[in-house]
Amino acid sequence: xxxxxxxxxxxxxxxxxxxxxxxxxDAAAGVGRQVLVLDQAPRPGGQIWRHRPGDxxxxxxxxxxxxxxxxxxxxxxxxxxxxxxxxxxxxxxFGGRLAAVETGAVVLATxxxxxxxxxxxxxxPGVVGVGGMQALLKAxxxxxxxxxxxxxxxxxxxxxxxxxxxEGAVVEEILEQADALAVARFALSLIGRPATLARxxxxxxxTLGIPYRTGGWxxxxxxxxxxxxxxxxxxxxxxxxxxxxxxTAAGLVPRTELAQLLGxxxxxxxxxxxxxxxxxVRGVWAAGECTGVAGDRAARVEGTIAGLAAMGxxxxxxxxxxxxxxxxxFGELLAQRFAPRRELRERVTAETILCRCEDVxxxxxxxxxxxxxxxxxxxxxxxxxxxxxxxxxxxxxYGWDTAVPRPPLGQPPLGSWxxxxxxxxxxxxxxxxxxxxxx
Amino acid sequence: xxxxxxLVNGVPRRVPADLSLAAALWRLGIHRFRTDRDGAPRxxxxxxxxCFECRVEVDGRTGVRxxxxxxxxxLRVELPA
Ligand SMILES: Cc1cc2nc3c(=O)[nH]c(=O)nc-3n(C[C@H](O)[C@H](O)[C@H](O)COP(=O)(O)OP(=O)(O)OC[C@H]3O[C@@H](n4cnc5c(N)ncnc54)[C@H](O)[C@@H]3O)c2cc1C
Ligand code: FES
Numbered sequence: 451x452x453x454x455x456x457x458x459x460x461x462x463x464x465x466x467x468x469x470x471x472x473x474x475x476d477a478a479a480g481v482g483r484q485v486l487v488l489d490q491a492p493r494p495g496g497q498i499w500r501h502r503p504g505d506x507x508x509x510x511x512x513x514x515x516x517x518x519x520x521x522x523x524x525x526x527x528x529x530x531x532x533x534x535x536x537x538x539x540x541x542x543x544f545g546g547r548l549a550a551v552e553t554g555a556v557v558l559a560t561x562x563x564x565x566x567x568x569x570x571x572x573x574x575p576g577v578v579g580v581g582g583m584q585a586l587l588k589a590x591x592x593x594x595x596x597x598x599x600x601x602x603x604x605x606x607x608x609x610x611x612x613x614x615x616x617e618g619a620v621v622e623e624i625l626e627q628a629d630a631l632a633v634a635r636f637a638l639s640l641i642g643r644p645a646t647l648a649r650x651x652x653x654x655x656x657t658l659g660i661p662y663r664t665g666g667w668x669x670x671x672x673x674x675x676x677x678x679x680x681x682x683x684x685x686x687x688x689x690x691x692x693x694x695x696x697x698t699a700a701g702l703v704p705r706t707e708l709a710q711l712l713g714x715x716x717x718x719x720x721x722x723x724x725x726x727x728x729x730x731v732r733g734v735w736a737a738g739e740c741t742g743v744a745g746d747r748a749a750r751v752e753g754t755i756a757g758l759a760a761m762g763x764x765x766x767x768x769x770x771x772x773x774x775x776x777x778x779x780f781g782e783l784l785a786q787r788f789a790p791r792r793e794l795r796e797r798v799t800a801e802t803i804l805c806r807c808e809d810v811x812x813x814x815x816x817x818x819x820x821x822x823x824x825x826x827x828x829x830x831x832x833x834x835x836x837x838x839x840x841x842x843x844x845x846x847x848y849g850w851d852t853a854v855p856r857p858p859l860g861q862p863p864l865g866s867w868x869x870x871x872x873x874x875x876x877x878x879x880x881x882x883x884x885x886x887x888x889x
Numbered sequence: 890x891x892x893x894x895x896l897v898n899g900v901p902r903r904v905p906a907d908l909s910l911a912a913a914l915w916r917l918g919i920h921r922f923r924t925d926r927d928g929a930p931r932x933x934x935x936x937x938x939x940c941f942e943c944r945v946e947v948d949g950r951t952g953v954r955x956x957x958x959x960x961x962x963x964l965r966v967e968l969p970a
Pocket of ligand 1: 465466467468469470471488489490491495496497498499529530531532559560561562563564580581582584585606609610702705708737738739740745746747749859935937938
């Protein structure tokens, strides 16, 4: 495999510029190493610190973003990693130009994505993820005056509702699919986590007046050109409500497709890592929500450990491990309390589109198949998203295992992909443009 | 806020700079980013580059995720009719 190779000799490439990736890069730069951070988003910050120029970020974000920038650390945004032919080599799509990046070590900090489960009407414009709603809002979507229904799970609906409300949207209600008991037990456990509790109370205060209902979910979305109504089921009763947006998902799931391409073991949807955040593949470490969803604090401390471990630092302070383990336990609690309920899997009808890219309907699928058989016979998971949405859905619906994606991930320009694969002597490539300055 | 001009199917439209193309198109009242095999409209879902429902043709390149692309002066986007 050859592609234009970036000249710079790198000690570490970090994939993902969220809290985990930034912390990893900061730690490695702190011991004097050459680090490049890649992120497909237009700016660093990941999901929680997604921003546009001029947005005010929390102080911990500003501090970290300020340390992880040129000349201390090279940062390339708008850069998707589309393949990993070997542990030390990544193929990167820099906005339409492919280049190979060679490095001594890789830290995967690819974060999480939402568990988007199919239900009748879910392909209508205006039906989005809960974090998806947040991401679109932060990207400049106007929402003032829009009626929005949030039907999600776990802590994410809260900051999203608060942000939408702040921007003048009418958040009609927040539905939590988990039962009241699970939510109450989760709330009780926050007593041992004063910082998280304070955050939760802040969000609640910012969303007072918005009804919050546990044990509720979306049955279907209605509309022709875009969503106009959501049919909800709460407390055994169905209700139809008018809305401009329906933001719905069944919580978060680690994003592991790149890890799978690299051959890292993925178990129960998470990249498997050891005490020092090393994956099962030599030269590859992983940190943050791609190793299990546990929030931004876990992501930061794991990133620090991974950055140090990847640079061969032997003596990592024990306090970091203890903090990591504490945050991880919180992650386990989240997973238990907010596990997707059975009814969410029973919403699909034969007519419901399962694979959004290839327009495969649930009726065309036999749940007894494997993911591979389904791919062969129906093209489920063969489209642009490579099963990022439907593969996850089928796993949740039918218990299929995760099919390993085929490189390249996404849709890099095909001509240049073929060239990158076929070129014998790599021409000198222009290095990626540096990230825009951080406000 | 500064505006930029983008070309939507050849028609110049002013949108605020710093928006993602996905947010800019929705703001212009466009809810059909692509069309599925039954002719139904599709639009952004995840906002973060995983679902590919927001893909459009930009400056002659197809399959570009509009949620990951900031608008810029003179950007040409082709959408289904
Ligand atoms: C859509 C969404 C919205 C969220 N909003 C909030 C919120 O408002 N508040 C909150 O407390 N928590 C939020 N969360 C939870 C949040 O994910 C974590 O708290 C925290 O951001 C996790 O940090 P991380 O570094 O592990 O991953 P992330 O912050 O998710 O960072 C991962 C980064 O990797 C990049 N990436 C992934 N794959 C590739 C690739 N192949 N090539 C290049 N780059 C890649 C992504 O673009 C992303 O920037 C959100 C989660 C999601 C999925
Ligand atoms: S909205 Fe999902 S990839 Fe752009």
